[in-house]
Amino acid sequence: MLVLSRKQDQKVSFPSLGITVQILRVKGSTVRLGVDAPMEVRIIRDELEDAGPDEKPREHVIRLPQNLRHELRNELNALSISLHLFKQEMDAGYSKDAEATFQKLVTHLERVCTNQVLSREGVSAEKQPESTALLVEDEANEREMLAGFLRLHGYQVATAGDGLEAMEYLENHEKPSVVLIDMRMPRCDGPSTIRRIRENPAYDGVKIFAISGSTPEENHVNPAQDGLNGWFMKPLNPRSLVDAMAVTIGEMEPTAA
Known part of the structure; x- marks a missing residue:
């Protein structure tokens, strides 16, 4: 056990774990602590004084409400997409578009306390102009930015705000x-x-990728049985999505693992 002496407002950090413990207040025999940790870390307080000899200490687990987790995933997803879009626009020389994207990026950075977005380098691929995509997303900001990213990769993109709009589009295009x-x-x-x-049957051959902040099980979906070609979790790495789309559509050879 590591034993440390700390004064009020001093901190102890565990950089490799992303955890910081701060002494907020000391009053008599009571010390008030603040713990800053990633969402996936369980915070447990053992109530030893309430536990009998044959009773396990009670666990108090701090969990974010589901709606808050969903909102945070959306913010991280929008942040990830805007970062990738900004880079693509800068590389393409679209300075005005990049400036507008940068302002959106700043807005999302201000909303999110931590911005550790997972990324994976993909292989580059030139998209054929005739490749078309229908993007169905109810969050307008995410929809707009991901559509912009796809267009920079050669896709013709149509958008819909929900399933009904998507079906109406498919029936008329x-x-x-x-x-x-x-x-x-x-x-x-x-x-x-x-x-x-x-x-x-009219839509046979259309590839479908799910993009969600929750798992297939949480949505009562079996990707293989329900005809999905891929499932991408939010926060989304759009580079990985584009690579998977290219492989599935047949525009790019899959890379060896």
């Missing part, structure tokens, strides 16, 4: 190469939309 769809949306959610697409 030539079927796209790929559909990218969020799960939790008003009116007609992702799982329902996927089933409607797969049940209609």
Whole structure:
């Protein structure tokens, strides 16, 4: 056991774990602590004085409410997409567009306390102009930025705010190469939309990728049985998504693991 002496307002940090403990107040025999830790770290307080000899100490686990976790995932997702979009626009010389994206990036940085967005380097690929994508996402900001990122990679992109808009688009336009769809949306959610697409022979051959802040199990979806070509968790790495789309559509050879 590591034993330290700390005064009020002093901290103890564990950099490799992302955890910081701060002495907030000392009053008599009581010390008030503040613990800053990643969401996935369980914070447990053992109430030893209440536990009998044969009774396990009670656990007090601090968990973020589901709606707050969903909002945070959306913010991180928008931040990740805007970072990738900003880089693409700068590389392409679109300075005015990049400036607007940068302002959005600053806004999301101000909203998010931590911005450790997972990323994975993908291989580059030139997209064929005829590749089309239908992006179905109810969050307008995320939808706009991801659509912009896809267009910079050569895709013709149509957008829809929910499943009903997506089905209306499919009924009145030539079927796209790929559909990218969020799960939790008003009116007609992702799982329902996927089933409607797969049940209609007119849409045979359309690739479908799910983009969600929750798992397939939480959405009662079986990716293989329900005809999904991929499932991407938020926060999204759009570079990885574009690479997977290219491989699935047949524009790029898969890389060796």
